[in-house]
Amino acid sequence: MAEKKSRKLKWAVHQKRWFGKWHLYLGIIAGALLAVVGLTGSILVFSDEIDQAFNKELFFSMKQQKRYSLEEIAAIVPQKYPGKKVDYVYLPAENQPNLSYVCYNFETEEQFFIDPYTAELAGKRLHHSSFIGFVTELHTNLLMPGPGQYIVGLATLCLLILTISGLRLWIPQQYKKWKQWRSVLTINFKAGFKRQNYDWHNVLGIYSAPVVVMLSLTGFAITFGPLFIAFLFILTGRSPQSVQQIFGQKSEWVKGRPALSPVEAAAVAKKQFPEAVIRGIAYPADSTGAYRFDLRSDGVSKEGNRIMLSIDQYTGKLLLNSETDFPNIGNSYLTWIVPLHLGTFGGWPTRILACLGGLIPLLLFITGFIIWWPRLKKRQGKKSAVPPRPSKDETALQAIRALPAGSYFSYHFKKGLKYGLLILGSAFLSGLLYGVISGIPLQPALFSVLYTGIALIINFLLALLVVITGCLVLLPFKRTIKRPLKYFSLSLSLLLVFVPFLLAIAVLSKDLF
Numbered sequence: 001m002a003e004k005k006s007r008k009l010k011w012a013v014h015q016k017r018w019f020g021k022w023h024l025y026l027g028i029i030a031g032a033l034l035a036v037v038g039l040t041g042s043i044l045v046f047s048d049e050i051d052q053a054f055n056k057e058l059f060f061s062m063k064q065q066k067r068y069s070l071e072e073i074a075a076i077v078p079q080k081y082p083g084k085k086v087d088y089v090y091l092p093a094e095n096q097p098n099l100s101y102v103c104y105n106f107e108t109e110e111q112f113f114i115d116p117y118t119a120e121l122a123g124k125r126l127h128h129s130s131f132i133g134f135v136t137e138l139h140t141n142l143l144m145p146g147p148g149q150y151i152v153g154l155a156t157l158c159l160l161i162l163t164i165s166g167l168r169l170w171i172p173q174q175y176k177k178w179k180q181w182r183s184v185l186t187i188n189f190k191a192g193f194k195r196q197n198y199d200w201h202n203v204l205g206i207y208s209a210p211v212v213v214m215l216s217l218t219g220f221a222i223t224f225g226p227l228f229i230a231f232l233f234i235l236t237g238r239s240p241q242s243v244q245q246i247f248g249q250k251s252e253w254v255k256g257r258p259a260l261s262p263v264e265a266a267a268v269a270k271k272q273f274p275e276a277v278i279r280g281i282a283y284p285a286d287s288t289g290a291y292r293f294d295l296r297s298d299g300v301s302k303e304g305n306r307i308m309l310s311i312d313q314y315t316g317k318l319l320l321n322s323e324t325d326f327p328n329i330g331n332s333y334l335t336w337i338v339p340l341h342l343g344t345f346g347g348w349p350t351r352i353l354a355c356l357g358g359l360i361p362l363l364l365f366i367t368g369f370i371i372w373w374p375r376l377k378k379r380q381g382k383k384s385a386v387p388p389r390p391s392k393d394e395t396a397l398q399a400i401r402a403l404p405a406g407s408y409f410s411y412h413f414k415k416g417l418k419y420g421l422l423i424l425g426s427a428f429l430s431g432l433l434y435g436v437i438s439g440i441p442l443q444p445a446l447f448s449v450l451y452t453g454i455a456l457i458i459n460f461l462l463a464l465l466v467v468i469t470g471c472l473v474l475l476p477f478k479r480t481i482k483r484p485l486k487y488f489s490l491s492l493s494l495l496l497v498f499v500p501f502l503l504a505i506a507v508l509s510k511d512l513f
Contacts, residue, residue: 023165024372030158031365033142037152038159040139041215042358044132045342045351048093051132058125060098063117071266073101074281076119077112084112090280090294109133153223157455159216159361164423166205166364194374201367204360210433211357213426214448218341221333221451229333231454235506236327246326249319250288251312259284259313265291268316269309273297276307284313290320299335300443301345306335328509329450336447346438353434401482408482409489416493424497427452450505453498456491463491 043050052059068076074089086103093099100122103112113122127133141148170184185206187199221228230240262281269278273295280294291311299305310320322334339345343354400411431448435441463484470484 020165020169022161023169026158026162026165027365027368028372030155030162031361031368033151033155034159034162035362035365036142037139037155037219038215038358038361040135040358041219042355043135044139045344045355045358047132047136051130052092052099054131055123055125058113058123059092059100061100061115061117061122062098063115065117067097067116068101068119069266070101070278070281071262073114073116073119074262074266074283077103077114078283080119081112081121086112086283087285088280088282089114091278094277094279094296149223153220156216156219156223160213160220162364163205163209163212163216164426167209167426170202170206194370197367197370201364201371204363204367208357208360210430211353212360213430214340214434214444215354215357217448217451217455218337220455222337222341225333225337227458228451228454229330231457232330232333233327235329235502238327246320247310249290249310251284251290251314251319252317253287254314257314260291260311260316262291265311265313265316266293268311268318269293269295272309272318272321273307289313300440301335301339302347302438302440303335303339303344305331308334327506329506332447332450332509336443340434340444340447345444346435346440349437350434353437405482405485409485412486412489413493416490417497419490420494420497423452423494424449424501446505449498449501453495453502456495456498460491460495463488 070089070091077084077086077089084103085105085107087106088104090102090104091099092102097116099116100113101116103114104110104127109127110124111127112124114120115122128137137143137145140152142151144151184199184202187203188195191199226243229243233240233243262283266278266281270276276295276297278293279296280292282292282294284290291313293309293311295307295309296304297307306322308320308322309318311317312319322331326334336345341354343350343352343357400408403411427448428445431443431445432441434448435444467481467484467488470481474481474484
């Protein structure tokens with residue numbers, strides 16, 4: 001009986017720690033939103049198949065004769081349909097000879113489908129009016145272009161924190177024997193509803209963690225792409241301003257000089273990469289704009305390597321070549337970020353994992369709510385009760401908070417080093433387990449470490465800002481800055497654990513990605 005009471009006390013203290021509070025409050029605040037984002041993400045894993053199945057008359061042609069190439073279609077469309085503004089022409093998928101080419105207007109989001117054999121207009125639609133278009137908008141910006149995408153990005157960060165804090169809650173101090181571990185790794189189907197629901201919440205969370213970590217990390221990196229790309233440049237010793245210089249190059253306009261046709265510009269692209277497949281062509285936006293070619297070449301990922309070229313519309317001069325102008329780890333973003341997020345990097349096995357991973361936030365929100373609601377009602381009924389006597393663990397926490405600032409910083413710095421090693425190992429293991437089913441374990445594992453490290457760099461800069469603000473605002477009024485100091489010490493130690501590995505990946509990235 002005493003042992004049972006001791007365990008309950010440990011659980012109570014365990015749940016009151018910072019990771020327990022983060023898990024509870026983030027789950028309540030962001031849970032429903034993450035359920036929507038995850039569910040729509042599961043649908044988007046198979047977006048091409050679903051869209052083509054629902055719209056066969058737009059995507060497929062049954063005619064069999066000479067098939068036009070993408071660059072030929074890009075040249076024909078402006079001449080044949082001068083009243084239609086087209087910004088981008090692309091091939092939705094390879095190895096499907098009857099698949100239509102798609103023309104896209106960035107401003108109106110109008111899509112035109114072009115028969116690959118006759119160059120006739122097969123149909124048109126507004127992208128956001130289609131089922132997949134609606135799901136895409138809901139997933140990426142909650143139908144609120146602009147602020148919605150940042151809300152989704154922060155929600156994916158919440159999912160990452162929920163997963164980490166959930167794992168920390170899942171490993172309380174008393175689990176030392178295999179029987180105890182087995183009890184929390186399985187579901188007791190003989191128990192009552194509450195216990196089974198609790199088991200489902202734990203089991204779903206622990207077994208899905210590797211996939212959910214990768215989905216949330218890549219989702220966060222996609223939303224805040226410019227920030228992540230800037231830090232990728234910094235890690236290779238290049239200025240983040242060079243990103244703008246690379247993308248900001250213009251065509252050399254001379255009055256009276258004719259522009260190259262898409263076919264002529266494509267010849268320049270093919271000369272650079274004869275084995276690559278042109279998947280998309282963006283027309284010059286204005287008289288000083290350039291052609292942009294999106295190409296795919298064979299690579300480790302089953303989606304292949306993505307290559308981006310920018311070509312002067314008059315001279316054919318190569319203005320941007322992602323293979324040479326981007327740092328090696330910059331290509332990790334270009335080639336791996338979306339395939340990892342959708343699971344396409346490893347073919348059907350990882351796509352199925354990504355689809356199932358998208359369903360997990362909904363299931364955890366439901367099971368978590370069932371756990372939390374009775375506890376809330378119970379606490380509300382005990383508001384007038386006498387507070388329990390503090391346990392030894394709570395007394396120890398109070399003693400830590402009473403330490404002088406220097407000792408307080410040192411204590412949390414050392415603790416942060418331990419957390420850093422755990423997060424490093426967990427990040428590597430998550431990517432490894434995500435990719436191992438498809439035989440591509442190393443690249444996802446290194447990607448996970450690299451992008452977790454960049455997230456920690458961003459976190460450290462925020463912590464630095466918080467502690468400086470705390471010193472300026474709180475110290476003049478003789479208020480304690482221990483909480484900002486704790487945040488800064490943990491952030492610093494976490495970052496220091498990752499720095500050597502980030503630099504090693506940056507140096508070796510050419511052979512790794």
